Amino acid sequence: MTVAAWTILALFGLAPFGALTARFPAGRVPIYGGSLILCAGLFYAGLTGLAGPTEHLILPLGLPWIGTHLRLDAVSGFFLVLTGMGGAGASLFAVGYTGHDAHPERVLAFYPAFLAAMALVVLADDAFTFLFAWESMSLTSWALVKAHHRQAGNAQAGFIYLIMATFSGLALLLTFGLLAGPAGGYSFDAMRASHPDLAVAAVVLVTALIGAGSKAGLVPLHVWLPLAHPAAPTHVSALMSGVMTKVAIYGFIRIVFDLLGPGQWWAGTVVLALGGLTAVLGVLHALMERDLKRLLAYSTVENIGIVFIGLGLALAFRATGFQAGAGLALTAALFHAFNHTLFKSLLFFGAGAVLKATGSGDLETLGGLIHRMPWTAFAFLAGCAAIAGLPPLNGFVSEWLTFQAMLLRPDLPQWGLKLIIPVDAAALALAAALAAACFVRAFGIAFLGRPRSEAAAQVRETDAWSIAAMLLFAMLCLAAGLVPGAVLDRIGPVAQALTGANMPRQMGDAWLTIVPVAASRSSYNGLLVFAFIAVSVLLTTTAVHWFGSRAIRRGPAWDCGFPDPSPATQYSAAGFAQPLRRVFGTVVFQSGETVDMPPPGDNRAAKIEQRIADPVWDWLYLPLGRGTIWVANRMNAVQFLTIRRYLGLVFITLIVLLMALTLWQ
Amino acid sequence: MTAAHGLSFDIAHMLAGGLVLVSFMMLYQDRLTALLHVLGLHAFVLSLSVAWQAHIQDAPGLYIAAGIALGFKAILVPQALRRMIFRMGLHREIETVGGIGLTMLAGIALVALSLRVMLPVTVHADPVAREDIALALSVVLIGLLTMVTRRNAISQVVGFMSLENGINLAATGARGMPLVVEISVAFSVLIAFIVIGVFLFRIRERFDTVDAVAIDSARGGQR
Structure with a gap:
């Protein structure tokens, strides 16, 4: 706990130095190096929180006489691990990636503060600290989104992000206000102790979904995400997609699972419906997107949907008294969040390397990069395979676990759950399949084939720091896929704390097989799959070489499907998605x-x-914007009244309110 | 309840009711000097009421509040406003109030409304405080009505002062209200008076008038 608190303070303290060292050519190195070390500290502190008992700390900072309440329990610990892991990777990547940044001071000063704010959200134990940290997280990330504010579209992205962040903060403020109740207990302990009635709980669920969901990118509140995440410098995009969305999920879990107390089954239905919608819409958008970073941002929306499906299942199972299922669903959701941090950071690193090398993230101008950027291509491929849910990588395990949780209880008595769970299972399957198509397209168009532009033909492999960060995360993806039990057992205390049950211990098995419920139902062994794939590939290549003819023949040149020498005749990104x-x-x-x-x-x-029309924009945000402008135009006249009329307005309002009071009695 | 108690209640109510009555007088004064006299009377009745509250509540601190009301609000502020009017040459000015009958009717409706609002809310309160608060609300509302129906900035200030008097009445009527609150209310009026006075002179320097309508036309607003 003290480690975490000091680390956060040190990160906040590092931020001003960023502004100072930005003048020097190598000024980024101490800032990103320091962030890397401090993120390792966060990772360590998170691990102690996962393993050890709950710790409390009151810092004499913040509001006078109240201070800052911090708490490190298993839930905070898990998300602190994610923050530390994602932050360390992004810092390592940034050391090399930001070498030729035109305006380093725009990033360096905010980067450590952004990390610190995310870690503080996770540790906060009273509403004030939580909201303060949440808003700092929004503001610092907004500043980072606006780092390259002169590029087309970035100013608009920053503006939309700021509006959505304000909205999210407001929704959370209302949430905590409702949870605190009339007594006004703003510490989380007081909120846990009080049990709000049904109507209040329903409103809290909605405001928490809006507040945390808009930060996480839940449809229809996701609109800022595909604009803002790609606008930021790539290492920050990786942090926003890989870590900040997880911090938002933490906010949702903390409020709905922890503070709100035992819920109703329909709460799970709402979350399940939104999760399914988010997963499918997100991946469909990703599939049609031609900008690499924006594609990844839409894919983040999809993965947030998958996590929310798991969370919704956990809520529903917990409310119906099926603790074991709730534990499994929550574990699956958290494991997917963990995996997403790994592979989405990795993919953003790869996209950043491509962007730096070619100067463009447009898929239609890339191609053939695998020849000149083999390391990046290999790491990106690993990330694609992981996010597409291919065994033996980690994405498969968490999606498989989510399916296992869905298949546990087809016989629930509640009609809503009966209806939504099969629909969500279908949505999840669809999303997984579409994600595979999406990443085949992303990798195939960008790295395979022939270069579609001069810039793509002249690329050079990216720097060693970036490659190190990418390979590290690729290895972690593989490790988490081969030995998922090691991660699942760490998640155990979190699920235990929130649902009262967790999966059986996984690492006890001699062959490291994953058994979600019982061996008779289902089990998965990543090592075995890996061995099978390795052996079958080896056998096939051997067989091909062994039995293949060694005779050399001459024949007409096969044109490989490209009769025209122009690279434009290749499969294009738009054509693939058609x-x-x-x-x-x-x-x-x-x-x-x-x-x-x-x-x-x-x-x-x-x-x-x-x-292509975006239904969310057309049916929700544009009418909302038009309505706001209409009302503002109508209200404009009120700006130019006499003092007497303003007084009259106050007077009439007062009279109307008093009349209402009289009639209401 | 003893007879003496009954008498003290009656006197308290009489004074509070007197304040409402003086508020009504304020509504139909169309000459500024007369309006200022009524303001002085208003504050004088208030100070009597506060002093009586100090007597029946056995709260000597309230005498200070009564003294402040008498000294500042009944004498100092009206005198200062009077000097201001003479220096600005407004003492012969007659402003159109709007239909007196209509304004008085509106005032009566406001008193009815405040009684209707306050009496059911304060069923369990101390009976003295209960009616005091109802009457105080009518004083506040009539003060606001005065402000709304006046065109001259100085008479708007007067309306504001009477509104503050109503708040003061409510504050002293409630038993156990800390003295600090009452005194700070009294002083806030003084400070508001100073600020408004300074502003009035600045406005007059700029526009040669304190007629709010003329000021608005200079700003480019609509009437």
Whole structure:
């Protein structure tokens, strides 16, 4: 606990130095190096929190006579581990990646403060500290999003992010106000002790979903995420996608699982429905996106959906008294959050390396990078395989565990759950399959084939620090896939604390097999799958070489499917997505294509145009914006009244309120 | 309940009711000097009421509040406003109040409303405080009405002062209200008076008038 508190203070203290050292060419090294070491401290503190008893600490900072209440329990510990892990990776990557940044001072001063704020959110034990840390996290990340504010679109992204962050902070403020109740106990202990009635609990669930969900990227509150995450410098994008969304999930878990007390089953239904929607919509967007970083941001939305499906299941099972299922679902959700931190950071590192090497994240200008950037390509491939849910990597295990939790109880009596769980299972399966297609497309278009632009043809492999960060995370993805029991057993105390049950101990098994419920039902052994894949690949290659003919023949040159020497004839990113866009997009996104074919004799080029509408923008945000402007225009006249009329307005309002009071009695 | 108690209640109510009555007088004064006399009377009745409250509540601290009300609000502020009016040459000014009958009717409706609001809310309160608060609310509302129906900035200030008097009445009527609160209310009026006075002179320097309508037309607003 003291380690964590000192680390956070040190990170906050490091921030001003960032502004100072930014003038020197190597000024980034002490800041990112310091952040790396301090993140290791956070990681260590998180591990002690996972293993040890709950610790409390009151710092004499903050509000006078109240101070700052901190608490390190298993839940905080787990998310502190994620923060430390993601932060350490991003710092390591940043040492090399930011070598030629034009405005290092715009990033260096805020980066350590952003890390510190995220760690502080996780440790906060009273509403004031939590909100303070939450808002600092929003503000510092906003400053980082605006680091390259002159690039097209970034200013707008920052603005939308700021609006959504304000909205999220407001929703959380209301949440804590409701939880504190009329007595006004703003420490989390007081909130735990009080049990709000049903209506208040329902409102708290909604405001917590809005507050934490808009930070995490839950549909329909995700709109800022694909704009803001790619706008930030890549190591910050990795932190925002990999860690900040997890901190938001922590906020949701802390409020709904911990502070709100035992819930109702329909709460689970709401979360399940939103989770399923988020997973499918997120991955569909990702599939059609042509900017690499934005694709990754949409994929973050998808993965947040998967985590929320697990959380919704846990809520539903816990409310119906099925503790073991709740423990399994929560473990699956947390494990997926852990995995997502690993592979999404890795993928963003890869995207950053590509962006730095080619100057473009547009898939249609990339291609063939595997020849000149083999290390990056290898690490990115590992990340793609992990996020697509391929065994023996880690993404498979957590999605498989979520499915196991869904299949546990098909016979629940509540109609809502009966309805939503199979739907969500289908949504999860669909999302997993589409994610695989999405990352085949991302990797295939960017790294395989021939370069689609001059810049892509001239790339050079990225620097050693970035490669080290990517390989480290690729190894961690593999390790968490091969020996998931090691992580699952660490999550055990978290699930125990929140649901009263956890999965049986996994590392006891001699062959490291994962058994969610009972060996008779299902089990998974990553090592075995890995061995099988390795052996079968080895056998196949051996067989091919052994039985293949060694005779050399001469024949006509096979053109590999590219009769035209121009690289534009290759499969394009838009072309790859077209079948899926036609299947899903026509309904969800009202997408359409118009072909403009010149008549014979006309020698202008034929054109194909795509239209894609985002239903969330069209049906929710744009009407909201138009309504706000309409009201503002109507209210504009109120700005130019006489003093007497303002007094009159006050007077009339007072009279109306008093009348209402009279009538209400 | 003894007879003496009954008498003390009656006197308290009479004084509070007198304050409401003086508020009504304020509504129809269309000459500024007369309005200032009524303001002095208003504050004088208030100080009597506060002093009586000090007597029946056995709270000697309230005598200080009564003294402040008498000294500042009944004498100093009206005198200062009077000097201001003469220096600005407004003492012959007659402002149109709007229909007197209509304003008085509105005032009566406000008193009815405040009684209707306050009496059911304060069923369990001390009976003296209960009616005092109801009457204080009517004084506040009538003060606000005065402010709304006046065009001249000085008479708006007067309305504001009478509104403050109503708040003061409510504060002293409630038993056990800390003295600090009462005294700070009294002083806040003084400070507000100083600030408003300074502003009035600045406004007059700039616009040659304190008629709020003229000021608004200079700002480019609508009437």
